[in-house]
Amino acid sequence: MSEFSRAEVCAIAVADAFKDDGEIFASPMGTMPMLGVRLAKLTSNPDLVISDGESLFLGGTPPLFAKADVVEGWIPFRRVFDVVAYGKRHVMMGATQVDRHGNQNISAIGDFAQPKRQLLGSRGAPGNTVNNRTSYWVPKHNSRVFVEQVDIVSGVGPKRAKEAGPGASKYNDIHRIVSNLGVFDVRGPDDTVRLLSVHPGVSVEEVVENTGFALAIDGDVPVTREPTETELMLIRNVLDPRSLRDREVPPVALRQDQEPKA
């Protein structure tokens, strides 16, 4: 039995978020989403269209941050907006805050008029969330990130989208939230965040304690599946030989035969 790390579990959880997407543009923001997307392309969903994060669609599946590859298309920023509106896209963004109803904030913390902490700005989150499938990646799951209500709504959750009418809700599709502790969707009662699985070695209690709102939990929560030998080989030897993944999620080594805490 080989050992695997928490970061490697996160990578396969991200990959699984893209496995049923078919032939669409997978847009990962940041290291772990990029690792997961490329892993999905090498395993569960070879039809995914991926980019270099700048302006090129890549024909192959290069390691993280490798520059050279076969080019299969041109995707400058303006054409990203075209694909957003076209809808054949699944973006996984970060989230400085995400709330009970799956709204996301990357704009600012505190009052918008004079924030305590100015962040990036809303970027493309408002448009992404009412046009194409959107997921979020949270490397440090805690109650400052998972809050009852975000300070500023950048990414729109399903409840707010419905309240804004069919123009907003028609294509709203918040698919997964993957954190270093577990996997979630927004299909709890009244469109709330629901715990789908806890990562190996993580208890439901630990997730609940680190979440600043009441999570929807349906019965017994399964454990996120373990990486296969093939996936571990691809992550370690092909996609991320420099272990950039461990900088986002520090190693919590687990043996595959180790029982997770109940």
Added chain:
Amino acid sequence: MSKPREKVMTIDEVVAQLSDGMTIGIGGWGPRRKPMALVRAILRSDLTDLTIVSWGGADVGLLARAGRIKKLVYAFVSLDSIPLEPNFQKARQEKSIPEVVELDEGMFQTGLYAAAQRLPFLPMRAGLGSDVLVNNPWIRTVTSPYADSDGAFEELTAVPALKLDVALVHLNRADAHGNATYLGPDPYFDDLFVQAADRAFVTCEQIVDTAGLTVDTPVQRLLISRMAVSGVVETPNGAHFTTCTPDYERDEKFQKVYAAAASGSDEDWAAFADRFLSGDEAAYQAAVAAFHAEEAAQ
């Protein structure tokens, strides 16, 4: 043979055409191909009360730190390898920019399209349900006059035109008449900025003959037509410290020094400004060269 008029000028002549209170669009994207020589020229001028429209990088940071911005229209401000722009953060947290309009980045493009097409607005989904519409209650929605397949009349964001008095953009090559090409991977939105503005000024790495624009470059890279351009300036390294691929990449070392000074004390910033921003463009470029010579010697 008759030729179109020539529009070559200096950066100071461009700035002399700007005035207090103007709405100025700045091309490029975040820390990429920004008309920084013109931004620095604005910093040397007395121009103030500006409305700045930008997918922002250090252009916004520098103008904010200098207190020149009355109103900022943006979707993000970032240095990319340094995600949060410290001068912008400081300005927002101290509320030193009196008015801010934070848009979704696609709304921003749609707003430029509307202005370029002389329309009051264009509809899109972005904004609906988000706080972009809460924090900008003057941005209205519009109901589609056509039923969708469910018989519903969709309510959409009526993205207002982002009409500009002036657009400032930096490209790799231009001719003396204002035709300009980008040689890097992405046109960004410079053609839209130019067409959304009453007057547009193009700075470039090199001014070449018109024929030279397509000698070694596909015609599809001719992004900007002279009919939208009022002035052309050759400013080598004029996008520094942002990217101007393939002429040069971002000056990451310099950007780190900029960001450290911007997030440091007032004295730290004063020292940076004194070293790099106190002279003209030639002095700036000389100070940057001296900085790199020092770095290399260490």
